[in-house]
Amino acid sequence: MRRNKFFSRCALFLASLMLVASCNSSSEPPAETAPGSESTSASAVDNGPPVVMGYSSWAGWWPWAIAEEEGLFEANGANVELRWFDGYLSSLEAMAAGQLDANCQTLNDTVSFLDAAVKGEVVVLVNDNSFGNDKVIVTDEIDSLEDLLGKQIALEEGVVGDFLLTLALEENGYARSEVDIVNLETGAAAAAFAAEKVDAVAVYAPFYLTALKREGSKELVTSAEFPGAIPDLLVTSQTLIDERPDQVQALVDTWFAVLNFIEQNPERADEIMAKRAEVSVEELQLLKEGTKIFTIEENLEAFSDGDSMANMPFAAERMADFMVSVDFIPEKPDMSRLFDDRFVRNFAERNGD
Structure with missing residues (x-):
């Protein structure tokens, strides 16, 4: 049963905790100030170690390859080591074990791994909603x-x-x-x-x-x-937010820079994404049709409280209830710190939205 797999997964993560801690026992970078009102720039690139960020094969996450290929991480002050996972589950396990600082994952999977995450997991950005995929x-x-x-x-x-x-x-x-x-x-x-x-x-x-x-x-x-039922997200560790919030802001800023690049350079963007996805440009168009990329306004709505699946706090509660009911997780996790909208709000305020 999947419940047994879940408990085995938890045991693996706990067993790896000492190893993770020892790997990270080198001197930590000093805590950074909270995101300010000014945008980051290449000169503001964090001097600490790279933020290790995972992503895998989903149409809403392929755009991150553009950030790497076109130097948009650096241009927005993000010091990032982008790590591709052929298997999505492996990225979830690596994130929960503290081997990643950030990862691309769905809301329901974030909820299911929440109790196992040794450094905490926090939703900071909505990349897209599945809209037919x-x-x-x-x-x-x-x-x-x-x-x-x-x-x-x-x-x-x-x-x-x-x-x-x-x-x-x-x-x-x-x-x-x-x-x-x-x-x-x-x-x-x-x-x-x-x-x-x-x-x-x-x-x-x-x-x-x-x-x-x-x-x-x-x-x-x-x-x-079912609009809003399957949001695809950028999730960071609580540790990264606490110690290096400017880098979290830089990741969010980079994402919207990527969307601007796609709008201005559609052919080049499709070329990069198709190569990363290992599909033809024609197949890419088909897969893009079932993915609704979120604007900053749609991000702000998704983070807000409400009583529909378009509101992530509501959706997370319903997803958690569902997973408990099918015995996928033993109990509903504490989701009081699951969402942090300050980074998308900061971007919106700086860009007049």
């Missing part, structure tokens, strides 16, 4: 969620596809228990559906391309129907 794909004879009841659906329990399926079922008056869950890693789930071993699959990009290879397959539900 997460899907429930079914066989030709399934035309509705009612038709899906009692059928076998492959998915990775407790992660975004499972959450999307549960939202769709509950909105239509059904329970998750009314479908037959086949728990598989996401890539294996897509392969199982393509091989006609199950009736449906809940999957995210780019794995949905594999699932749709099955003759007669089609989309039944997508994340476009």
Whole structure:
């Protein structure tokens, strides 16, 4: 069960804590002042060690490759070692074990790893929302969620596809228990559906391309129907915020510089992102369509309190309840310090938003 995997994961992190601490026992850089009203610049690059930041293969995170390729980290005062992970789960584990200072991850995964994170995890930026890149794909004879009841659906329990399926079922008056869950890693789930071993699959990009290879397959539900349900984020450690807040601000500033570069240089930006994603420029366009990149205004809204999935504090509570209900985590974590909007607010104030 995934719960047992969770406890094993926690044990691994705790066992590695002494190693992590010894690796970081060299002299710490002095604590920096809180972000000010002036923008950072290349001359303000932090003199401490590089901020080690992880990212992996998702359309909303590929733009970070532009920052590295075009020198935008340095231009915005960020001293960064950007680390690519072929496996997304490995980046989550590295972040929780304190081996990264920042990482790109979804809100639900941040919630699920929160109690295991040895240096704390804090959401400081929304990169994007999934807007169709997460899907429930079914066989030709399934035309509705009612038709899906009692059928076998492959998915990775407790992660975004499972959450999307549960939202769709509950909105239509059904329970998750009314479908037959086949728990598989996401890539294996897509392969199982393509091989006609199950009736449906809940999957995210780019794995949905594999699932749709099955003759007669089609989309039944997508994340476009649930705005805000699957936000993709930049998460930093609480330690980085406490000790080097200027570097956190520089990361946020860099992101918006990247978005400006994409707007001004679309062909060059697509070239860099396609290379990083190992897809063609044509395939990149398809994957970009299901990703809604967030503006600064949308960031401010996402961090605000409210009663919809567009408000991250509300969404995090609902996600935590869901993960406890499916036995993915043993209890709801303390989320009182999960969100820190000062860095996006600072950027907005300096840029007149």
